[in-house]
Amino acid sequence: MMPFHHMLHLLHRELSLFSRRLNKPWCRSISNSFALHSEKSVPDFNSFAARTNTCGELRSAHVGQDVTLCGWVQYQRQNLFLVLRDFQGLTQLIIPQDEAHSHVKSILCSVPMESVLRVTGTVCFRPPEQKNPRIPTGDIEVKVKTAEILNSSKKLPFEIKEFTKKSETLRMQYRYLDLRSSQMQYNLRLRSQMVMRMREYLCNLHGFVDVETPTLFKRTPGGAKEFLVPSREPGKFYSLPQSPQQFKQLLMIGGLDRYFQVARCYRDEGSKPDRQPEFTQIDIEMSFVDKSGIQRLIEGLLQYSWPEEKSPITIPFPSMSYAEALAAYGTDKPDTRFGMKIIDVSDLFRSVDIGLIQNVLRKPQGTVKAICVPQGMRCLQNKNLESLKETAKSRFNQEVLHLVLGPDGSLKSPMSKFLNREQQSELIRALNIQVDDVVLLAAGEHKKACSVLGNLRLESATLLEATGLVLRDPTAFHFLWVVDFPLFLPKEEKPAELESAHHPFTAPHPSDTSLLYSEPTKVRSQHYDLVLNGSEIGGGSIRIHNAQQQRFVLEKVLKEDPELLSHLLEALACGAPPHGGIALGLDRLICLIVGAPSIRDVIAFPKSFKGYDLMGSAPDQIGPEELEPYHIRVAWPVAEVAAKKN
Amino acid sequence: MMPFHHMLHLLHRELSLFSRRLNKPWCRSISNSFALHSEKSVPDFNSFAARTNTCGELRSAHVGQDVTLCGWVQYQRQNLFLVLRDFQGLTQLIIPQDEAHSHVKSILCSVPMESVLRVTGTVCFRPPEQKNPRIPTGDIEVKVKTAEILNSSKKLPFEIKEFTKKSETLRMQYRYLDLRSSQMQYNLRLRSQMVMRMREYLCNLHGFVDVETPTLFKRTPGGAKEFLVPSREPGKFYSLPQSPQQFKQLLMIGGLDRYFQVARCYRDEGSKPDRQPEFTQIDIEMSFVDKSGIQRLIEGLLQYSWPEEKSPITIPFPSMSYAEALAAYGTDKPDTRFGMKIIDVSDLFRSVDIGLIQNVLRKPQGTVKAICVPQGMRCLQNKNLESLKETAKSRFNQEVLHLVLGPDGSLKSPMSKFLNREQQSELIRALNIQVDDVVLLAAGEHKKACSVLGNLRLESATLLEATGLVLRDPTAFHFLWVVDFPLFLPKEEKPAELESAHHPFTAPHPSDTSLLYSEPTKVRSQHYDLVLNGSEIGGGSIRIHNAQQQRFVLEKVLKEDPELLSHLLEALACGAPPHGGIALGLDRLICLIVGAPSIRDVIAFPKSFKGYDLMGSAPDQIGPEELEPYHIRVAWPVAEVAAKKN
Structure with a gap:
């Protein structure tokens, strides 16, 4: 048999793993948000129900109280412990080992996972070495006196655990189980x-x-x-x-x-x-x-x-304004958590002798625009740059050039030979280019050039973030x-x-x-x-x-x-x-x-991206007699009619 | 010209008539319910809006304040007064008569009823003889300084007044106007x-x-x-x-x-x-x-x-219990605001020698039931009694007999000759019959007899109430x-x-x-x-x-x-x-x-009892090309197809 302390360690670890998510955001947040929105009091989750407390509620202050809990069997270990779960958290139950409670023991030792239990018992301190500061109920355990299986569960298609990976389809099909997850x-x-x-x-x-x-x-x-x-x-x-x-x-x-x-x-x-x-x-x-x-x-x-x-x-x-958003971000919904704004460098290029650019600038709304990807040279690989340009080409039919500021302070690019020293400095100043930055440049009609660069701005951000940089702080709200x-x-x-x-x-x-x-x-x-x-x-x-x-x-x-x-x-x-x-x-x-x-x-019961309800199978076949009161008939596509005939 | 005091009287009366409903239930109730549910404070109805106050808000305490009001022109009198209405009430405006405000005067004197105005002005006490205690703003009036027509109104299909009778169809068709009513x-x-x-x-x-x-x-x-x-x-x-x-x-x-x-x-x-x-x-x-x-x-x-x-x-x-409700009220949704409960008198009739009744009592669930309509003799006419019996006959195929307790203490009925003195007393006792009460009696299968008498109980109540009695207190909630x-x-x-x-x-x-x-x-x-x-x-x-x-x-x-x-x-x-x-x-x-x-x-926008939206005309015709993506076709009833061909 596994040594007792090792088992305790395992139990402890598992509880923490499951509880990390479970207790951090919602258990705490429920009480916090009500405490801090000070006019609120904590709701009574036990009113009208067959329990005295939820499984996330008991603390040291409850020690000595007799309680009734209802919940799901999260797991059971070595016929000694059982962890009960409900919407608010986890409580560790101690399975009685004495002869007088043999019936209770036999229930708790044999009950299948995810079955629904109602137990009564006494709240006790955990032994000091078993306390778990990572979960709110980690100081206590409940010594069970009575136990009742309210509903037995069959083996589930997946475990209700934070770290269980499930496919989207499985989650949708068994949405009622997916809803049990802490998230x-x-x-x-x-x-x-x-x-x-x-x-x-x-x-x-x-x-x-x-x-x-x-x-x-x-x-x-x-x-x-x-x-x-x-x-x-x-x-x-x-x-x-x-x-x-x-x-x-x-x-x-x-x-x-x-x-x-x-x-x-x-x-x-x-x-x-x-x-x-x-x-x-x-x-x-x-x-x-x-x-x-x-x-x-x-x-x-x-x-x-x-x-x-x-x-x-x-x-x-x-x-x-919409005009500003388009000009600076190339979109009407800018992500303002990071810079890399679009800069208009048309004036700078008016005196640059590149035929293609001059052609563009002569057209109505013709512009030259650029974004500066910070540390692009170090973070983006050549294939990344190529893929950015390919996006511009395939989605917008737009050529994009790139320039790099080398450590020697000069711009590296096939086009840089067309820019004189002063024009190069002006460009570096206008875009605030630092060494190893990559500049993406597009010449074209104003709105199109902005859209292209707005897209590349987001794609570049994704590429930079893949290397570990944080451009779009996921905890910030702009x-x-x-x-x-x-x-x-x-x-x-x-x-x-x-x-x-x-x-x-x-x-x-x-x-x-x-x-x-x-x-x-x-x-x-x-x-x-x-x-x-x-x-x-x-x-x-x-x-x-x-x-x-x-x-x-x-x-x-x-x-x-x-x-x-x-x-x-x-x-x-x-x-x-x-x-x-x-x-x-x-x-x-x-x-x-x-x-x-x-x-x-x-969303509690979402449709799949094709609009299906995978749990209940909607939409569903409806027979002609049910359509009759609505005076409609299915117009089967020809191929299907043919298939039906065969 | 109408004498000034007479005009004032008319104005006063009209304001009161309109306001009776307007101010009794909702204006008062809004403030009341928030005041009395003591944890609530009154909402700020003027936040973010182009007014300082609502038209139901100003009191003596506001006198001297400059205010901005927005609302609808309720009416205008003799180029002196204009009453402005919004969701919260009515405010009396004084139209300025001095030369400096001639522009304001001309706006206020010519603006069509139900147009939307924005006015600024100063809150003043009304002259004592013009105070109107029946409306919350009855102590004050607003001397207008500026006025602006925000939107002019054409003549409406009906007036927005409590006492204007409108057909249901008209109300539904112009629901947006009906919603302006205080109710x-x-x-x-x-x-x-x-x-x-x-x-x-x-x-x-x-x-x-x-x-x-x-x-x-x-x-x-x-x-x-x-x-x-x-x-x-x-x-x-x-x-x-x-x-x-x-x-x-x-x-x-x-x-x-x-x-x-x-x-x-x-x-x-x-x-x-x-x-x-x-x-x-x-x-x-x-x-x-x-x-x-x-x-x-x-x-x-x-x-x-x-x-x-x-x-x-x-x-x-x-x-x-359902069984009790059925036995005492003949329905699963008893109106318990009044008595007239159904009494089972089967045992009493077991010894009465009426073949028809004996036949019923011999069948399974065979019963004799009765209700006692208080003062039925005085309140119900013969035709009423006949119509009650006719209901029982036509809707339930059930014969109903009636008995009356005369002033001499004897039961009057064709059947009373079959009841001996003791049986009559017993019946009077069982149903607690008073002089001039009418008893309706049905012999039949338990559930059916109860249903019939449950229906007659409600119909009798309606008949009694038509004579002025109050059986079902409309302000009571049972x-x-x-x-x-x-x-x-x-x-x-x-x-x-x-x-x-x-x-x-x-x-x-x-x-x-x-x-x-x-x-x-x-x-x-x-x-x-x-x-x-x-x-x-x-x-x-x-x-x-x-x-x-x-x-x-x-x-x-x-x-x-x-x-x-x-x-x-x-x-x-x-x-x-x-x-x-x-x-x-x-x-x-x-x-x-x-x-x-x-x-x-x-309901803000209900459907008519046939399921139509009379304002926007729903449901509506949809052409075949719009049905195509849904692979349905209309299956026209034969008669309509024939009619279309002609």
Whole structure:
């Protein structure tokens, strides 16, 4: 038999391994966040239940108390110890060895792992050498008096342990087991608590009204991504809206003044990775507000609800125009945790005699742009540089050149012979190039050159991080407002026609209103995006509240049939207050806060990236007789019909 | 011109009429409920907005302050006064008459009703004779300095006034205007506040986790009322679930321990009056709990969240078995605000020589039942009595006899000659009949006789109330638990087969478990219904947590294919904790609390009783090209195809 002290050591190690994750984030965070948000008291997790305490609750102060615990068998060792787990932690149980408790012993020694137990016993100090400071219950153990198997478990497809690697498919198929993991428990509990704090802020502090809006509505114009729901009336369908946009505006017109909703939204995008067919947004709308009002509201909301255990955030958030963001980061959602900004070096190159570059600069919007990859020469291999250039070529059809500042202070590059000493110094100064830095340079149309370099900036960061550098601190949270977007964009397929950059209800920028009727492409909007660490986590706008303006935008600019929105146009004419709002993508926000690799890790029952529920098998076959009341029939693709015939 | 004092009187009266509703329930209740729930402070309704105060906020204490108000033009009188309205109340504005403010005057005198204004001005005392104690802002008025029309309104299809009668269709079509009414504002705000209090109770006090569950799932066995959502895979459909039942059980199996969700649910019932295709339930599930635990939780929840301005409720709620409820009230949702209980007088009639009755009593479950309608002789007309009997005949195919106790102490009825003096006295004693009371008597099978008299009890109450009696106090709230339902019922169409009385996951009563395998029809369940004033507002149960038992129920008792629920059966075998829960119908609950005639009055954008959205016209026509990605085609009914051809 294994020596007793060795066994204890093993037990100790295993407990710690499992508990590291289990106890660090969520057990502690639950009590912390309630203690530090000082107006809160700790919730009573034992009310109305058949236990006196949770498995994460007992401390030295409980020693001597008789307790009742319910939980899952985490493991059992040598018929001496059993560790019981619940959502809050682990408690070590001592299996009684005396004759009087032989029945209890036989239960505890034979019960399968992950079975559900109810035990009573007395809280005792652990012997000093067995104390485990790494788990909150590490000072105590419970001497069991009675034990009852509430439900026996069969052997599971995987163990409920932090360090058990499982495939995504297995996790999805047995989601109810995956949910037992400390990480999923932490994610879902943090989500619930954060949303609760948001509600307190909106409802109790600022008088917002939580209003539920319908999800069975009619198709919005151009709503190609809306799921359809057949009705019992032939040929008529409901549509599952992508957001409560129309309803929240109608609520403002209805005098609700301040609306919010944790709204379920739907988007049928087929199989986009890390998107979900149904998702949740914190949906907000206010009357008599301007852009700055909504921004201050959201900053306050996030600060108020921000989890205690995460790095604090400071408000107000910085703001940047869309034009600035594009110019400096090549994207409308810059990750501002690191530099490597795009620098325009067009002027410098105007006097450089390279035909290709001169050709570019002569074109409208022709520019030369560069980013400086710090220590690129030491951190990036040749194949990395080649792959960056290949990305530019294949995804953007854009040539990218690179330059290196050698230890002798001279720029190494096939192009450097075209630059005189002064031009080289100027370039080094403009980009603040240090020895061993790599400069990536692109000549082309402004927006395209920026996009390319914005992409290479992120790819370079990934490459540098692979060598151990930390550019994007995973514990830092950099919020950013991006504003002054264009109101309209040329349609990708038909550039002569315009479409809304965001949606047709966005108000024009007050300074640009007159341009709406003359040069709509020059109109900036009152739209604002909220960006966190390079991800868009929210967006909103001040809306059009004038019926004529709304009709003009729909009919004259967007060439849409205004009749499809006649109810909204009618409503705007009936005393619509000026109003605006925002929607935060809750799944994405929580995902970034907990640092999960996918939004599927912050959703209890997510769909796979193809939109399947792998646990319950949805969507599923439906027979013709069940379709009959809805007056629809499956139009089988020809290949399948043929296959069925064979 | 109208004399000034007369005009003032008119103004005063109109303000009061409008304000009676406006200020009584919601303006006052908003401040009250926050003041009385003492841990709350009043929310700041003016944060982030272009106003200093709401239109319901100014009091004597504000006199002398310069304020900015935004709101709708309620009315304007004689170019002297304008009343501005917002969600919180009304403020009287004084239109400046001096030359320096001629521009302001011209704006305020010409602005159309229901236009949106922003004004600045100074708060002043009203002259003593103009003070209006019936509205909260009745002591002050605002002398306007500047005014701006934020949006002009066209003439509305109806006035936003309490006493304006509108048809339901008009209200639905212009819902955004209907929402401006004080009653809709009150209903939606009360709903939001009550749900917020429920969340505080569940989440902050008792450690429940708010978890969102999918609404795109697969069809549940027998889920004929589930809406379908076509997917992009030919022949495969999602289903919109009627409740998160499976998910909440899976969450318990996943160790979430305490779950709640304000859950959107869907039910396709065609056109049932006062039902909605989408509705909301407070959905709750707990591990390691028994029936009593859930009941105490819910009693605490309702008491904690109960609106201050409503009659208080006392807990614990009384409880009644299904059998008792049926016997005494003829229904499983008794309205216990009044008596008129059903009395079994079978024994008394065993010795009465009426062939018809003797025939009934000889049959299994044959009974004679009666209710006593107090003062029926004085309050009910003959035609009323006839209509009651006609109901029994037409809806239940049941003869009902009536007896009256005359002033001389004798029973008047065609049947009374068959009753001797002693039998008459016994009947009078058993039913506690007073002079002028009417007794309705039915002989038949127990359940049927009870149902008939339960119906007549409610109809009689309505008839009595029409004469001015108060039987069902509209301000009283009588909660009742109904328990010990049968677990299975014979199918209506095929009485030899069994179906679940509630759903197949309901656990059998612990005392009846063994009967499950021998006499399933005799098994009582661990289901509980919560009834308020005769309406079922919630229901739940302790669930089956044993996989074998669940499989037996599905396969052997209900003859369902267990494969359709294989994921749940598998999950139950993986260490499912004992668990139970409940769902409260939020729409119905709020409807009863505010005393609204329909649940449509507590939903922002309800569907008509045929399931239409009359404002936006949903469901709507969808063309074949939009159906193509979903591989469905409309199967037009033959008549319509013919009509289209012509």
